[in-house]
Every structure is written in structure tokens, then in C-alpha cells.
Amino acid sequence: MGPLGPRGPLTLLLLPLLGGLVGLTRCLRILPPDASRIEKAKGDSVHLPCKYTLATEDEGPLDIEWVLSLPDNLKVDQMIIFYSGGRIFANYYKDMSGRVHFTDSDPQSGDASINVTNLQLSDIGTYQCKVKKAPGVHSSKIQLSVLVKPTGTRCFVEGSQEIGRDFKMRCESPEASGPLEYEWQRLPSSERFPSPWLAEMTSSVINVKNATQEYSGTYRCVVRNRVGSDECLLRLDVVPPSNTAGTIAGAIIGTLLALLLLGLLIFCCCKKRKEEKYEKEVQHDIREDVPPPKSRTSTSRSYVGSNHSSLGSMSPSNMEGYSKAQYNQVPSEDFEPPSPKPAFQLSKVAAPNLSRMGAVPVMIPAQSKDGSIV
Structure with a gap:
């Protein structure tokens, strides 16, 4: 009892606590x-x-x-x-x-x-x-x-792929959740990776300085995060510098020719529209009838007939002068000779009376149908 005597009361106090812990478990x-x-x-x-x-x-x-x-x-x-x-x-x-x-x-x-x-x-x-x-x-x-695991990863070159130029090779996976890890590889694996790029093999961007044709080839970029990975391929072709001046001149000439052709096309279209409009106006235009010209033959005949009737009353002394004066005049189409005055009717005067009146018998020359003297 000696050794246990002092611990007896303490043991009695701990037993309820131990029982409670056992109950909790x-x-x-x-x-x-x-x-x-x-x-x-x-x-x-x-x-x-x-x-x-x-x-x-x-x-x-x-x-x-x-x-x-x-x-x-x-x-x-x-x-x-x-x-x-x-x-x-x-x-x-x-x-x-x-x-x-x-x-x-x-x-x-x-x-x-x-x-x-x-x-x-x-x-x-x-x-x-x-x-x-x-x-x-x-x-x-x-x-x-x-x-979001990497998806839709895209590789592209930013800049001109010409000898001596500087450009960038980019690898992007826009929807992926970070942090992201990048790894660039050259294909096939036997191809040596350019030594100036070694420091950027685990970056999303590779800066290319003073490019040479040795850099040409196929490259692969692998993007990873904690839930997935994705990759893309990039074909790099480093070419000799292009003739920039010739390219610009060709572009300017081509633009001018295109503008000239466009202007000519617009001009032809406008001209054709004006012609079509004029034809439509002429078709719908109403014209007044023009009276026909008067007959030249009828006018000449009436004119000669009137002179013929007048000759019956003319004496031989003035016949020659009258005929020359009258027939030298050419009647026009619009000329309408005045109506002849009625000739003196000789048939009503008897022949004996004419002799007493001092009349002298005169032979009247014959006339053709158109009025000329035979």
C-alpha cells in the first residue's frame, strides 16, 4: 500500500475523466x-x-x-x-x-x-x-x-521572318488556368535547338535576334498546368529580305489601275442611263402633224391658164413684150396668182361692128398644154 497510498486519491479523480473520453470516442x-x-x-x-x-x-x-x-x-x-x-x-x-x-x-x-x-x-x-x-x-x-486545362493552344510568329530581322515566337493558351508551364522542342528531336534560345525554352515567348536560315524548321510548344496539358506546332521559314520598294510601287500602280477602271465603269454606266432616259422621252413625245406642201404642178398650170385667158384680149403689138415679161417669171410653190379678171367677151360683138370700130384681124398663136407658145 505504501507506494500506492499517495496516488489513490488522484486515481479516483482521473477515472471519471477517462470514462468521459471513452464515451466521446x-x-x-x-x-x-x-x-x-x-x-x-x-x-x-x-x-x-x-x-x-x-x-x-x-x-x-x-x-x-x-x-x-x-x-x-x-x-x-x-x-x-x-x-x-x-x-x-x-x-x-x-x-x-x-x-x-x-x-x-x-x-x-x-x-x-x-x-x-x-x-x-x-x-x-x-x-x-x-x-x-x-x-x-x-x-x-x-x-x-x-x-481550366490548356485547350486551343496557338503558336505563331510576331514579325517578319527575314534574314537579319528580329521577331518573336509565341505560344498561347488563353483559357487555361495558371500557373502554366511551357516547354519548346525542335522536331525531329535529333535537330539541335538554337543555342541563343536555350534560356527561353521554358517561356511562352522566344525572342529571335538577327535571324539566320539555320533557324528554319518545325517547333513544338507544350503547355501544362496541374489538371492537363496541350501543345501546338510552328513552322519557321527564314527567307532573304524582299524588295520592299518594288512591292510598294507595285501596290501603288495596282491601286491606281483599279481606281481608273472603276471610274471608267461608272462613266459608262452614267452614259448608258442618260441614253436610255432620252430614248424614253422621245418615245413619249407627241408631235403635231406638218401640213403637206402644195402641188407645184397645179400652181404652174393655174398660173399659165390665167395668162392664156389674158392673151385673148391682147393685141399683136403688145403680145411680144407681154409674153416675155410673163414667162420669165417662175412661180414659187407658195405663190398664189390673183384671180384673172374676166376677159372681154369678143363673141358678143358682131364682126361688122368690129370692123367699124377699127379692129384688125390678128392670128393668135397656138399653145401647148403646159402653156408654151407653139
Whole structure:
């Protein structure tokens, strides 16, 4: 008893505490996950573990909650899935509706893990699993990071690929999540990589100085991050300098010829439109009828006839002068001779009376149909 005597009271005090600790270990508890931080690629699926054990003292109803805490502290926590009273409720968070499910269709079996499919950048955050079965309550947290793996990687040259020039070889994967790692390779692998570029083989940009034809070849750029990788090929052709002055002159001449041809085309179109417009106006123009010219023959005949009737009353003494004066005049088309005065009717005077009056018999020359003297 000697050695144990002084320790007796202390032992009696520690026994209740040890009994309480043993009781706590027998209560509900969640097994720690393999990792507290998980990284996945966008579009992939993720498994968030949450396995628990129950004690005989845990007799209350079983409730399981999964809550998402977003990176933005100003936003409230979101309930994404819930189990209570033997039912599963998975439509609490609209952004993940239809994409989150319990791994076990019966979560009360001891597995409250969930699967999230088709991951999006909005799924980034801290996920907390809470298991309640009175009097036991326990929870665990897992941080999920969603990364975009390199896709659509593009290789290109920035600058003129001419001998003696400086240019840049670029490798870009615009949608990939950082940090990114780059690696340049020359194909085939037996080809020696240019020594001035060795310091930039792990960079997204290679600066080429004073280019030579030895740099020509095929190069590959590989881009990586923690969730994936991608690559692109680049064909580099270093050529002799081009005739810049000739190229500029050719471009100017070509532009002038194009402008001249365009101006000629516009001129022809305008001219054709004017001609078509004039033809339409002429077709619709109404003209007045012009009276026909008077007959030349009828005028001449009437003129000669009038002179013929006048000759009957003329004496031989003045006949010669009259005929010359009258027939030297050519009547015009528009000339209308005055109506001849009625000749003195000799038939009404008897021949004896004419002799007493001193008349002398005269022979009248004959006339043709057109009025000329025969």
C-alpha cells in the first residue's frame, strides 16, 4: 500500500475523466478524408468523401447536410443537398441542380459522400459535410478548386521572318488556368535547338535576334498546368529580305489601275442611263402633224391658164413684150396668182361692128398644154 497510498486519491479523480473520453470516442464521428484540398479540371467529375460511424448512444433522427461556402465572403453559404427523415433533397442550389448526388442511395448506411458532375468555375469553394444524430454531431471540410486545362493552344510568329530581322515566337493558351508551364522542342528531336534560345525554352515567348536560315524548321510548344496539358506546332521559314520598294510601287500602280477602271465603269454606266432616259422621252413625245406642201404642178398650170385667158384680149403689138415679161417669171410653190379678171367677151360683138370700130384681124398663136407658145 505504501507506494500506492499517495496516488489513490488522484486515481479516483482521473477515472471519471477517462470514462468521459471513452464515451466521446463511442459517439458519432466522421472519418477524416484523404485530402482536405482537391483540384479538378472544368467539365470533370469529383468525389467528395464523408464517411461516419455511429455509437449506441446516438438514437436521435439522422440528418445530413452539405453546405458550400463561396470564395466571396459577401455571399451567404448555400445548401446544395440534404438528407432528413429518410428523404433526399437535392434542389436547394440552382447552380448545381441535377449535378450533385449522394454516392450511396441510402446515406444512413454510414456513407454521406457526394459526387458532383460537369464541374464549373462557379463550383469553386469550401464544402462542409455535417452529420447529426442526437446526441452526436460532427462535420468535416474539403476545399475544391476547379481549373481550366490548356485547350486551343496557338503558336505563331510576331514579325517578319527575314534574314537579319528580329521577331518573336509565341505560344498561347488563353483559357487555361495558371500557373502554366511551357516547354519548346525542335522536331525531329535529333535537330539541335538554337543555342541563343536555350534560356527561353521554358517561356511562352522566344525572342529571335538577327535571324539566320539555320533557324528554319518545325517547333513544338507544350503547355501544362496541374489538371492537363496541350501543345501546338510552328513552322519557321527564314527567307532573304524582299524588295520592299518594288512591292510598294507595285501596290501603288495596282491601286491606281483599279481606281481608273472603276471610274471608267461608272462613266459608262452614267452614259448608258442618260441614253436610255432620252430614248424614253422621245418615245413619249407627241408631235403635231406638218401640213403637206402644195402641188407645184397645179400652181404652174393655174398660173399659165390665167395668162392664156389674158392673151385673148391682147393685141399683136403688145403680145411680144407681154409674153416675155410673163414667162420669165417662175412661180414659187407658195405663190398664189390673183384671180384673172374676166376677159372681154369678143363673141358678143358682131364682126361688122368690129370692123367699124377699127379692129384688125390678128392670128393668135397656138399653145401647148403646159402653156408654151407653139
